[in-house]
Amino acid sequence: MGINFDVCIQDIKKKLILNDQLYGFDKEQNELLQIIKKTTDFGESDSAIILGPRGCGKSMLMDSVIKSLSPESHTLVLLNGLIHTDDNLALKSIIQQLQMENLDGTFAEGSYADNISFLLESFRAGNKTASKSIIMVLDQFDMFCSHSNQTLLYNLFDSVQSQQNPLCIIGLTSRIDVIELLEKRVKSRFSHNIMMLKPLSETSQLLERFKHYLTINKHCKLKADVLKNWNNNIESLILDVRIQNLTKDLLKSSNNSTKLNQLIFMALSNLSNDKILTVENLTNTYSTFFKKDMILVNLLGLSVLELCLVISICHHSEIYDQEPFNFEMIYDRYCKFALRNSTLLVTKRQVIIKAFERISVMQLILPVAVIENKNVLREYRLYKCSVNLDKVKTACNMYFRLPPVILQWIDSNII
């Protein structure tokens, strides 16, 4: 039985990773389908952009629409702005995905100009009725806009306009100002079909997903009582007030379900031997993985010397209103403090500068100029602070055996 049960758990995990179930967006789905159908069925080229925040289900929506079409009706070309970082790569990929490279020998190896003229030639060769329609999905559409001159976009949209080979271009992006990114000549050729997807905003929606993920399907080869037991447990979990609070919390930090997926994934991984997902399982996982204050953990991991430097930094930032600082200033401040308190060892400057550098490697402080300027000495390089005093205070209170003078010092920045 154990093995079967494990298989079920693994299935749930797969489901979590795959994340292919579309929730809501029925209206949008229909709308998109209409647009694409126009291309596939009637040979009318068109373009559209789907807009929505990260993780709200843009790709899922796209997938579900594509899935509902018959595979013979179209050729699908998928591009991703992250992967296809310039026009040339994108073009090669288009040619590959259209399986045109076999037509004429080594075209994919050819120059950019060759490739684009070849592609446009092919588009032109097609016609509304006879040719197979092409659906082109541009994920991370905004990144294509940064390609030089937006040549590819221009040509693609131009082919859409000129009604050659049926072509449907769908852009997916999370940037709300995406239209502004387009050059004028590109913008004018775009159909201005924009579909906005709203992120989920209700805990009930999240809980629904929660239930959906975790419910074990009846087709599983699992003993009926185990199955029933598990599913009942899930039902009761959803009703539990702690879980509801948890989902509220999640929703506050991000308005998509990826965090939830991760949470369930981790909880399932940590599942103990009694094969029941408990409330504690979930809340514990949540607090260890998502609630943990990383900065606090980092601060607690510093040595006393490093912590003192961080305190100096915070004091400095407070007094000078977040002005950038350099090592000399911090060293000066630290020395004044250390000299007043004989209980602390006054350490050599060379040690302190090493400690300072360690803090900067951990990126608790960040250099003001990103490019390191060779002309500026290390001691005088300017930094900004990325932690605030309150956090440092909390850290000091929690710090294991911190000398009391430091605790006093932190509250008085006057030296």
Added chain:
Amino acid sequence: MGCFVFKKPNKEKNKRKSKSKKLLTTNQPESELWHTTYIDVWNDVKSKIDDLNGSIYSKFISDTVDFLTTSNITTNQYILTACLLTGVNLPDHESLFGLLATNLEKSQPPVIVATLFSEHFSSVKNAVISMVSQLLNTNDDQSDSDEEMDESVNSVVKRSECTMSTLIEWYSHQPIETRVAILVKDYEMCQQTVLQNFILLLSCYTKEIPIVLAIGIATSISNLHNSLPHHVVTKLKVKMFVSEASVVFLNNIMDQVFLKPDCSFYLGGRILEYVTEVFLYYNFSIKQFIESLKFCLMEHFYLKPLNCICVAHESAQGALFDTLDKKTLEEITKLRSTNYKLKIDNNFKENFLQSIRDLKAGIDDFHIGLRVLHILVVDLPHSPLGTQLREMYSSAMKKHIIDNISYKTCLQLLKFLSKDDLLAKFDKILHVFKNIKNNKRAKNALKLVQSYVKRLEESHLNNLVIVEDKPKEKPKENLQATSRSQFKKKLIDNVKHEDSRPMTEFEKARSETLDHLTEDILRAFLVPPTTMPLNELLIFDDLPSIKRKIVGEDRAAQYTAFINPQYYINCDCCELEFTEQIFKTMPDLSIVYKLHLESRFDQINIYDWLQKFISIVGPDQNDDDDIDPELQSRFVRAVNELQHLGYIRPSRYKADHVQRLTCGSC
């Protein structure tokens, strides 16, 4: 005929070269003589210097090589790093690292070396590429390991293929226990972030390849520790190696090569002082020091057949002398040091050769005396004569050192030495004399010193010597002095005399032997060769002629070139009567420069300038307003050159004006 075998990137040199070539065509036989002599002497000196260099560096190098090759690197957690503190004499480092690299390559287990310079550290990619290409390609053709640049050009492995993974693959074909040494020549000049990342990168591969590192640091070790952040430092295991200070090298080279009688090139005191000053005050560079001495050598022989004859072997001197023409012979008689005693007569040749022999003997004696002197005074407190042989040499060359006040202080100090110390010194002196063959005076001196030693040894430390009363009376009568200062001095003298305790036997012997040594031996031996006849022919002391050539004064040279172009181009047409004079025949640049000096203001109107220019270079009777385009273009070119040289720049405030960047008439 290639007259300059050695290439030297020196501006003056090039100038000379063209000049000498012109002259060479006229006097061929002589030029061959001076040149071959120069080459012979220089090769002799050079080989000595090389030997010396090898021996001085040898400990430093062998220590480093030992550390890099034999230290245990099985832990492969750290990169074994030798920090070579090489001092600030940057020009010498190249040879040092070259030596280190060749020594490493010879060692067992085999080590393959790549040397990286600061220019390779423009990016990590560059550093890795040049490292890998050096490593891979030295192994492929060991025959031509001349320069890295050449190798990377005709490298077998393409630059794009020079990555760490190719290196790993290559390493798997190497003999077992081969190490890879990476030498970073000038740490301070490298881009720090790149170097840090490079070190981190190397540390990722220590498991696959035993990499060792040698970093050359010119300033101080704290520089390394301070500039590497902690996460980089943890990747290194550092051991420091300190090379000798470059002054030590200088002293060694002087003592062992140039200040030895067997060196056929003798330096005068002033020259020596000057080149050491350049060394100590400016750059600490042995390489430049040797180069400047080389230049002196060249200057000494250049077109001076007499100088060459003096250096030649005695058997050949007669024959060479016969080749001289009359003019040269007359030159000899005009030499100041001869006191006009040499006359062109039948015995002229004999007399000349004899005085040369005498001079040489004198120089030999001088060197012996110098060494004796050095032994005597080297460790005296406050070292009145300096501690180095070269310091004594240069002062002894100028004037008889025995008459020097500092020597008197030395003598006084010597008279306080204990018996053991003094005997030790005498022992060393004996050693010096014993090593000298075929020298009568040295033999006599040896006998004398032996007698001193005997006397000192026999003298007792405690036996008092009965002092006669006579000298006690003497000072008292002198008390009536003419002036107050004299009176005071005499009083002090008297006090001294009265104060002096009765001397012991040893003390008496000590004082007397030292006086004898001074008067009988040192006075004879330390006769400055510069006072001997014909010394100009053997000793090079012509400071004014080489001063500018050793240390270039580029601004002054430019100034002369502008103001008095004839100085360099040797034309007949531009002879100046006064400096402000401008001739039509002068180079355009010179004319333009002189005109711009005439401007009283900071800003110069180009049009006015052009007019003046045309009034000088243009045809005499020109009254129409049209400007000859050829003249205008000449003017523009000259102005541009002046701007290029940094004397003017386009004005920011006025159109058609340029701004003078220099002030006054310089």
Added chain:
Amino acid sequence: MMLSKLNNASIKDTLSSEFPFRQVQINTLTNLFLNEVLPPSVFIHGLPSTGKTSLVTRLLYLLRKSTKSSIVNSICCYTSRLLFEPILKDLLEIKQSDIPNRCDHFMQFLNILKQAEIQQERVIIVLDNCEMLGHEQIVLFSKLQELIKSYQFCVIFISQVLPAKFDEDINCIPIVFEQYNSDDILDILSRDRSTNWSESIYQNFLNVFMGSFYGSCRDLVELRHLAKLLFIKYVEPIEDGSCTEINLALLFRKISPSIHLLLNNVYLGTSLENVNSLSDEKTKFEKLALDLPYYAKYFLIAAYIASFNLPKYDRQLFVKASNKKRKTNRLTNKTENSATQLVGPKTFSLDRLLAIFYAIIEENTNMTANLLAQINTLSDLGLLIRLGDGKLDTPKYRCSVSFDCVSNIARTVKFNLNKYLIDK
């Protein structure tokens, strides 16, 4: 189920015994990776030397039978090709030369992986020091599972940097490696005891050691090294018989100079060979540091004066006729660390440097090429910093040495530096 329960348990046990005080992290990692379905990406974060890389490396080694893995240190990937090709080499188990084409782009990388049917296998890619990679690359790798479409594909990021820096774009499971606390470190250090010495001696030593060093350093690697260096020194009196094991006070007295010496060199520990090397050679080096040619010393002094004085005071200071009184008045106003010291040296032009140089140097020297070359030598040595993108006409400089260094140099040429420094 591919992995037997038994095997899993043994892996867990091995890791727990090898990595003390890492139980939580081991549990999480094994729970995640001893399963059929792998998470898309994991972000391991922790301060330096908390065992991140070694633990992951060991885990993957133990899993090597069932899982293909590739560990890449991002510092080595200065081009994207050097990131992709090593991974391909490891995963496809081929040689460098067998990679069909250059793999410069992620697209090619993805294609090759897809063609190799990597979906069939369990694969873990580790990107160590991932903060060195470009942001896009991190995002892409975090989505690699989705792009490959495999449940058995995972990317592990390891970094000292807070995951929050990347959090917006990547959805990773964060795992924190917490810093060891003092008790943990004490425990770990006590495992290093060599068998020649009894536990009590070593424990006593560690108490002394931790008391002095824990305040300034919590880095385990560093502390282990320092402890090793110091312990040799600590037992010296016991070895030569001048002190007994139980006389803790005497032992402490004997060791404290070494402790003091080493305390000034914390964070250099691993690069040092032994405590002695530090004390012997220190003085020798300092001497050598001052070994500059005569004029170079004056140039450096002049540069320091130019860097820390405002140009408007030059006239007062260097014109010979100016009265000395005002200078001394100013000196009394001088504060220990005034604002100029904190902001750092100011730039000055070559002309000003030369003017000050000629003002402070007693003898008359010609401005020769050698003299001017000194300035470049100094900047090659990093004692001066040359500014202004290498233009010939107006070079600017800045002095980069500390006051201590310059005043030492001034002392060797008997130059009164303080007379010429107006602070403020």
